[in-house]
Amino acid sequence: MSNSLHFFTPSNLTAPKQYLPKPSYNRWFPEYDTPPSQSFLSDSSSIDVDAVTEVELKENGFRSTRRTKMVCTIGPATCGFEELEALAVGGMNVARLNMCHGTREWHKRVIERVRRLNEEKGFAVAIMMDTEGSEIHMGDLGGASSAKAEDDEIWTFSVRAFDLPRPERTINVNYDGFAEDVKVGDELLVDGGMVRFDVIEKIGPDVKCRCTDPGLMLPRANLTFWRDGSLVRERNAMLPTISSKDWLDIDFGIAEGVDFIAISFVKSSEVINHLKSYIAARSRDSDIAVIAKIESIDSLKNLEEIIQASDGAMVARGDLGAQIPLEQVPSAQQKIVQICRQLNKPVIVASQLLESMIEYPTPTRAEVADVSEAVRQRADALMLSGESAMGQYPDKALAVLRSVSVRIEKWWREEKRYEAMELPAVGSSFSDSISEEICSSAAKMANNLGVDALFVYTKTGYMASLLSRCRPDCPIFAFTSTKSVRRRLNLQWGLIPFRVSFSDDMESNLNKTFSLLKARGMIKSGDLVIAVSDMLQSIQVMNVP
Numbered sequence: 058m059s060n061s062l063h064f065f066t067p068s069n070l071t072a073p074k075q076y077l078p079k080p081s082y083n084r085w086f087p088e089y090d091t092p093p094s095q096s097f098l099s100d101s102s103s104i105d106v107d108a109v110t111e112v113e114l115k116e117n118g119f120r121s122t123r124r125t126k127m128v129c130t131i132g133p134a135t136c137g138f139e140e141l142e143a144l145a146v147g148g149m150n151v152a153r154l155n156m157c158h159g160t161r162e163w164h165k166r167v168i169e170r171v172r173r174l175n176e177e178k179g180f181a182v183a184i185m186m187d188t189e190g191s192e193i194h195m196g197d198l199g200g201a202s203s204a205k206a207e208d209d210e211i212w213t214f215s216v217r218a219f220d221l222p223r224p225e226r227t228i229n230v231n232y233d234g235f236a237e238d239v240k241v242g243d244e245l246l247v248d249g250g251m252v253r254f255d256v257i258e259k260i261g262p263d264v265k266c267r268c269t270d271p272g273l274m275l276p277r278a279n280l281t282f283w284r285d286g287s288l289v290r291e292r293n294a295m296l297p298t299i300s301s302k303d304w305l306d307i308d309f310g311i312a313e314g315v316d317f318i319a320i321s322f323v324k325s326s327e328v329i330n331h332l333k334s335y336i337a338a339r340s341r342d343s344d345i346a347v348i349a350k351i352e353s354i355d356s357l358k359n360l361e362e363i364i365q366a367s368d369g370a371m372v373a374r375g376d377l378g379a380q381i382p383l384e385q386v387p388s389a390q391q392k393i394v395q396i397c398r399q400l401n402k403p404v405i406v407a408s409q410l411l412e413s414m415i416e417y418p419t420p421t422r423a424e425v426a427d428v429s430e431a432v433r434q435r436a437d438a439l440m441l442s443g444e445s446a447m448g449q450y451p452d453k454a455l456a457v458l459r460s461v462s463v464r465i466e467k468w469w470r471e472e473k474r475y476e477a478m479e480l481p482a483v484g485s486s487f488s489d490s491i492s493e494e495i496c497s498s499a500a501k502m503a504n505n506l507g508v509d510a511l512f513v514y515t516k517t518g519y520m521a522s523l524l525s526r527c528r529p530d531c532p533i534f535a536f537t538s539t540k541s542v543r544r545r546l547n548l549q550w551g552l553i554p555f556r557v558s559f560s561d562d563m564e565s566n567l568n569k570t571f572s573l574l575k576a577r578g579m580i581k582s583g584d585l586v587i588a589v590s591d592m593l594q595s596i597q598v599m600n601v602p
């Protein structure tokens with residue numbers, strides 16, 4: 058059975074495509090026992106599918122496959138091949154490298170391991186490089202894992218570099234103008250208020266401070282200072298969003314072919330546009346996506362233009378919570394997630410999701426509620442930071458994200474709890490508008506007809522993102538012909554990306570993918586599927602033969 062609706066654009070009106078040729082399945086029938094590594098040869102009869110997704114699909118069935126994607130920050134706890142593999146098995150879709158920490162050599166080795174994992178074990182883990190940015194932070198504590206400040210203690214914050222061992226109660230600050238900028242009487246906050254000091258005296262490059270709220274300070278913790286109840290940010294506004302060290306890291310990221318570059322402390326859309334042209338001029342395929350981190354007051358002011366210019370955004374609650382009152386972070390998160398959805402950009406909710414799991418094997422009830430809320434908001438992805446980078450239980454933390462996601466997504470579908478979100482038109486051309494209409498109609502049909510899966514054939518990934526944006530009840534199988542597009546689609550809600558070569562002939566594409574997926578036990582005869590593509594603007598409803 059096959060029903061199709063066609064929407065002709067001016068271009069395909071003049072050259073209508075031959076449609077509905079006779080199906081021929083056997084040609085495409087793959088070997089059952091091809092190990093993932095061998096299916097990576099880009100011959101036309103192979104399909105690349107994430108080994109973990111395949112297992113999840115078979116275990117949970119179509120409908121209960123996880124829709125929310127997972128990003129893990131890689132650090133000392135997870136940089137080894139086996140630890141990376143454990144995260145990949147646990148469902149990590151994107152590995153994040155935070156350039157605040159470690160050397161380029163260290164990051165290069167991690168990238169190589171992730172690549173090897175993908176090649177040898179059939180994963181499609183994407184890589185995100187996150188810039189350091191030029192905000193003020195402490196030094197690395199000379200190798201110590203933390204420093205404890207007690208009430209009333211006097212500590213020295215200084216721009217001087219110290220010889221090791223680090224003098225007692227002394228903290229190095231990365232920013233040369235620090236001692237000039239602070240004033241006696243300012244309040245100095247470490248990591249958004251985890252530890253607080255009053256500035257009591259300035260002696261040349263040294264700033265003496267009295268601890269007013271004791272606590273643990275971690276290496277390279279963020280520093281902000283407050284005067285008369287407001288954040289002092291004049292100087293920060295003058296620092297470049299992308300520092301000279303960041304540009305070197307970006308060159309490194311381009312050379313390594315990372316999939317995403319996340320930019321810290323974005324203030325306006327200009328820097329995003331600049332970086333995008335920089336990347337386009339330097340990387341041949343220019344398929345590195347740029348993610349804007351929303352973590353400053355300025356980024357909140359220019360939210361829409363920043364998100365519009367970017368390929369995605371991150372709600373970076375760590376620094377955001379240091380710049381705006383904590384009680385405003387949840388509404389900012391809700392707003393950022395909503396704008397991203399409306400502008401069709403993937404959004405990551407980050408920082409402290411399962412903070413207690415850095416030390417403990419189970420999360421707090423409040424953390425589970427926080428993760429649930431992000432899933433309920435239908436964010437594209439959740440991110441682990443310290444939990445996976447340096448925590449005791451990275452795999453357990455990932456398992457919590459996974460199980461909470463699957464549970465909340467199911468609850469949402471069963472209870473139909475979604476408020477219908479108004480999705481404004483995002484495209485600029487008539488053809489784009491048609492694609493949007495096709496995707497929203499296909500998603501609606503999929504919900505109303507209770508289909509098993511949406512199939513989308515997409516060269517650039519755009520059509521897949523439009524379907525994802527509708528957050529349909531069924532999973533979306535996204536077929537694309539390049540590895541890089543497939544890895545990038547990994548960040549988007551509900552997409553199960555496959556790499557497969559296909560032609561302009563939809564009927565043969567469908568037959569080919571049906572038989573490839575049937576052979577792997579991922580679909581079966583009789584399953585109801587709705588298919589769309591960006592080559593032929595049509596919606597087809599069909600049972601798998």
Ligand SMILES: Nc1ncnc2c1ncn2[C@@H]1O[C@H](COP(=O)(O)OP(=O)(O)O)[C@@H](O)[C@H]1O
Pocket residue numbers: 130131132133155157158159275276277375442443444446447
């Ligand atoms: N590449 C790395 N090398 C060493 N430690 C790291 C690395 N990446 C992350 N970490 C550790 O994990 C913690 C949490 O990571 P993240 O949230 O990305 O950084 P930050 O705390 O600087 O915002 C860091 O504070 C640091 O202790």
Ligand SMILES: C=C(OP(=O)(O)O)C(=O)O
Pocket residue numbers: 155157187321352372373374375376377407408442
């Ligand atoms: C993710 C964040 O950025 P970073 O870890 O680089 O400070 C954050 O501030 O929440």
Ligand SMILES: [K+]
Pocket residue numbers: 155156157187188189190321
């Ligand atoms: K960073």
Ligand SMILES: [Mg+2]
Pocket residue numbers: 321352373375376377
């Ligand atoms: Mg940050």
